[in-house]
Amino acid sequence: MTAAIENTAQLVEAGAVMGLLPARPRLLALGEPTHGEDVLLEVRNDLFRQLVEQEGYRTxxxxxxxxxxxxxxxxVTSGTGTLDEVMERGxxxxxxxxxxxxxxxxxxxxxxxYNDGRPESERVRxxxxDGPLEMTGAESPRQALTALHAYLTTRVDAGLLPCTAETLDRLLGADDRWTDSTAMTDPTRSVxxxxxxxxxxxxxxxxxxxxxxxxxxxxxTSSSDDWDRARMYGRTATGLLRYHFWMADTSPSRLAQLLGVRASMMAANLLAAAERGPALAYAHNGHLQRHRSRMEMSGLPLEWWSAGAIVNARLGEGYAFMATALGxxxxxxxxxxxxxxxxxxLYALPEDRYVVDTRRLAAALGDATPAPRVSPWFGYSxxxxxxxxxxxxxVFVKDVLPR
Incomplete structure (x- = not known):
């Protein structure tokens, strides 16, 4: 059995990944089963560099x-700011x-x-x-709304605008009204x-x-970057306002609606990234999987379609998903x-990292059905x-070691 399974595995390289796919996908998604482990991000970095240099990926x-x-x-495109500032604010x-x-x-x-000295068409992006969302709540829609309004103000007749910047400012009020973390558990605190x-x-x-x-x-009248950003401001503003609407809801569907809105916002941004050309997406496996998501929260069973499921329905073979597993x-x-x-x-194989052909693995297993693994730690799926x-x-990583 071990020899048959070993034949399904190759080293984690761009060529091996592409060899599993019928064609180069517009969006290649690489998931992780847990957050906060740099070894998984190092695998991602190595793969992205190879995708850029060998397969023409740019985002x-x-x-x-x-x-x-x-x-x-x-x-990364123009050197604005310093690396320290970017890591803190970006x-x-x-x-x-x-x-x-x-x-x-x-x-x-x-x-x-990589971008230094390269023409714009060859730069990586x-x-x-994700939306401007955290576990404890959501940001104010101010940044997205006012940026969208400012973009339109400089390009269309004033009479076409539905409101002034002053009206937006008045309706938005203080940002801390929107970011009150208690609203996540108490809908009456939401605006x-x-x-x-x-x-x-x-x-x-x-x-x-x-x-x-x-x-x-x-x-x-716009650069391609300005146009892309204007559309992002628009979908972020409407998505945030929709998210805040459901934050204030008191029905049993509140949490499922919030999860669905977040997934929809993620999917829209993933589709926008794919429009630029071949892109690598990286997130938790649960955000990128094709099947329906399920979990229990506050004693309620919740179901929703993940961002990956939504994008897969839109792109078909233009979407590919590699799940990461670990030992x-x-x-x-x-x-x-x-x-x-x-x-x-997979842990019984000799090397530390593999990319595994799931269809060949299933064939090697035959009628044997692997047991589901149970994690003793909530942070690993x-x-x-x-x-x-x-x-x-x-993508299999044998051992994740502390730094």
Missing amino acids: ITIESDCLRGLVVDDY FSHPEIGLGASAANRELVRWMRA FAGF GQTPEAARLRLLADALVALLDTQVPHLIA TIRHHGVDTPPPDTVEGL PLDPAHMTEHDGI
Whole structure:
């Protein structure tokens, strides 16, 4: 059995990954089963460099705030700011240490060095594809709304604008009204269903509609970057206002709606990244998987379609998903996997890192059904063997060691 399984595995290289796919995907998604482990990010970095140099990939997009990601993109494309400033301001989710990660810092440094002296058409780009959302709540829609309004103000007749900047400022009020962390567990603390928020949703919709009706003029009078950013401001503003609306909801569907809105915002940003050309997306496996997501929160069973499932439905073979699995994270109590699990079977192989052909692995297993692995640590999500063949491949890392 071990020999048959070993024949399904190759070293983690761009050529091996592409060999598993019918064609080069517009969006290649690489998942991780846990956050905060630099060895997994180092595998990502190595693969991205090879994809750039060998396969013509030009964008990497990760599970971080799309607005903050603009800070990173400005640095890697034009050298705006310093590396220290970018790591501090360009990443969200401090609870998982995105900005503090040495591997993320190395990614940004390499991208800047790669772009130095290259023409614009050959530069690599960075994007965050998450909304301006954290576990404890959501940002104010101010940045996205006012940036969208400012873009339109300089390009269309004033009479076409649905409101003034002063009106937006008045309706938005103080930002801390929107970012109150207690609203995540107490809907009555949210401002998402106030009359002012309802008015802002209508105005945001009108501003996005203006982008659509003025497309020929706006594209002709904008750089491609300005146009792309304007569309991102529009979908972020409407998405944030929708998210805040559901933050204020008191129905049993509140949490499922919030998860769905976040996934929809992620998917829209992933599709936008794919429009630029071949892109690598990196996030938790759960955000990129094809099957329906399920979890229990606050005693309620929740179901929603992940960003990956939404993008897969839109792109078809233009979307590919490689799930990462791992053997041990001993510093979190995750020890050697049982031999009857997928992780246990792969752990028995001699090398430290592999890319595995899931269809050949399933054929090698025959009628044997691997047992699901159970993690003793909430922060690690093992592979679900029932969905293994829905992945285009598995990247396996044998041991995750503490830094």
